[in-house]
Amino acid sequence: MSRSLAIIGCGTAGLAAALLLERAGHKVTLVERFGEPQPLGSGLILQPSGLAVLDALGLAAPLIAAGSRIDRLFGLNADTGSVVLDVRYAALERERFGVGIHRAALFEALFAAVQKRPVAIETGIEVGDVETDSGGKVWLITASDRRVGPFDLAVDASGTRSPLLGHAAAPAARVPLSYGALWANVPLGGAGFDRHALEQRYRRASVMVGVLPIGRHAGESEPQAALFWSLKADALDAWRNAGLAAWKAEVERAWPATAPLLAEIVDPEQLTFASYRHQTLPQPFGRRLAFIGDAAHSTSPQLGQGANMALLDAYALAVALDQAADLDGALRRYAQLRRWHVRLYQAASRMFTPFYQSDSAVLPLIRDRVVPPLARLPGIDRMLALLVSGLIGDPLRRLGLKAPAIAGESDRPALAGEGAER
Numbered sequence: 001m002s003r004s005l006a007i008i009g010c011g012t013a014g015l016a017a018a019l020l021l022e023r024a025g026h027k028v029t030l031v032e033r034f035g036e037p038q039p040l041g042s043g044l045i046l047q048p049s050g051l052a053v054l055d056a057l058g059l060a061a062p063l064i065a066a067g068s069r070i071d072r073l074f075g076l077n078a079d080t081g082s083v084v085l086d087v088r089y090a091a092l093e094r095e096r097f098g099v100g101i102h103r104a105a106l107f108e109a110l111f112a113a114v115q116k117r118p119v120a121i122e123t124g125i126e127v128g129d130v131e132t133d134s135g136g137k138v139w140l141i142t143a144s145d146r147r148v149g150p151f152d153l154a155v156d157a158s159g160t161r162s163p164l165l166g167h168a169a170a171p172a173a174r175v176p177l178s179y180g181a182l183w184a185n186v187p188l189g190g191a192g193f194d195r196h197a198l199e200q201r202y203r204r205a206s207v208m209v210g211v212l213p214i215g216r217h218a219g220e221s222e223p224q225a226a227l228f229w230s231l232k233a234d235a236l237d238a239w240r241n242a243g244l245a246a247w248k249a250e251v252e253r254a255w256p257a258t259a260p261l262l263a264e265i266v267d268p269e270q271l272t273f274a275s276y277r278h279q280t281l282p283q284p285f286g287r288r289l290a291f292i293g294d295a296a297h298s299t300s301p302q303l304g305q306g307a308n309m310a311l312l313d314a315y316a317l318a319v320a321l322d323q324a325a326d327l328d329g330a331l332r333r334y335a336q337l338r339r340w341h342v343r344l345y346q347a348a349s350r351m352f353t354p355f356y357q358s359d360s361a362v363l364p365l366i367r368d369r370v371v372p373p374l375a376r377l378p379g380i381d382r383m384l385a386l387l388v389s390g391l392i393g394d395p396l397r398r399l400g401l402k403a404p405a406i407a408g409e410s411d412r413p414a415l416a417g418e419g420a421e422r
């Protein structure tokens, strides 16, 4: 049955939902607070889970071509040189890989696809609240108190700071996260970085520097990398006051090879500070309201799943609306389709984050001693690869999706074996 749907937010979740729901025959209005929808942040990893949704939208192949194929997540202790993170997608039976991508490339691919479809895009509208009328229709209430609607259903894709969380069937569970990160995109250059790995260096859990190859975006002549540096939110002013040179010296101490990348940063404005929230809605819906993406569940990016989970949510909502006879049933079905995957990844992220970003002295010691031998145990390497791929809990089968059978941009031979991953 065709319904009128309002989607709040032009991020990954909102744009993917607009495409999937319009394709399913619904009348979609996309509402965004910015006058000009725009990508936020620098780069991220598309995992096999998210790529499966993008493939269903016909967008995986161009994004794989634009991005940088990621085969390995690799981290060293900056002081001892010992390996503290080594996850290889090759541990999976089928050929799987991540794709490091410029956020703008992901945003533009989704936004261009939406613009080709009959989706109404209303920009410059900040939603502050929603209201249901006596006829069971939902209205958006803007920050300037204007009513927009009515709609059969509102989809909240407005991110982790959603103003609508109070309308969820149960309150969000929150765990404070003191660490965020500074991010910048820089040319990867010829310096000795693996073009197919996310590489990180750690000092305890309080210092982390990472380099993620993200391929090329429009107009860039050389492949780019997202460079990131852990920073506590309450240390941001001190970081600004200390100046760029002091910061660069600290990063170089942790990882001398970053010097050519740091040389590209000449103005603090090139760096964006991102703060994180660990927040989960136990029931990602309210009356005539579905929460998807970071509005439903957000966390630190340690496991690199957020955008991928947002894509899966959008797909699950489209499946649920298709399968259920009424809206209440569809909302329950949507929650059910995503429940275990979301719970598992929120729990895993909550568990792992303090080992990599915290003030703890004990947790990084455990990490450095336990993770390397553990990761070598038979089966554990595969579990870790499944975890970072976003495939634990088998979210694709539940949604009737398949990981795309597309070779990534790589000169490496395809891996043998076509066994199932379960």
Ligand SMILES: Cc1cc2nc3c(=O)[nH]c(=O)nc-3n(C[C@H](O)[C@H](O)[C@H](O)COP(=O)(O)OP(=O)(O)OC[C@H]3O[C@@H](n4cnc5c(N)ncnc54)[C@H](O)[C@@H]3O)c2cc1C
Pocket: 008, 009, 010, 011, 012, 013, 014, 031, 032, 033, 034, 038, 041, 043, 044, 045, 046, 125, 126, 127, 128, 157, 158, 159, 160, 161, 162, 163, 181, 183, 274, 275, 292, 293, 294, 295, 301, 303, 304, 305, 306, 307, 308, 309, 310
């Ligand atoms: C530094 C960093 C690195 C990350 N790395 C990864 C990674 O490697 N892999 C990964 O999968 N994920 C990663 N993530 C997480 C990922 O970015 C998020 O999970 C994902 O962007 C969530 O998408 P979303 O569409 O739900 O929300 P958002 O991207 O936050 O989009 C929300 C949209 O809603 C709009 N909006 C907000 N409020 C309103 C309002 N009141 N009215 C109207 N519009 C509104 C916003 O302007 C925005 O356009 C990272 C996140 C950060 C911060």
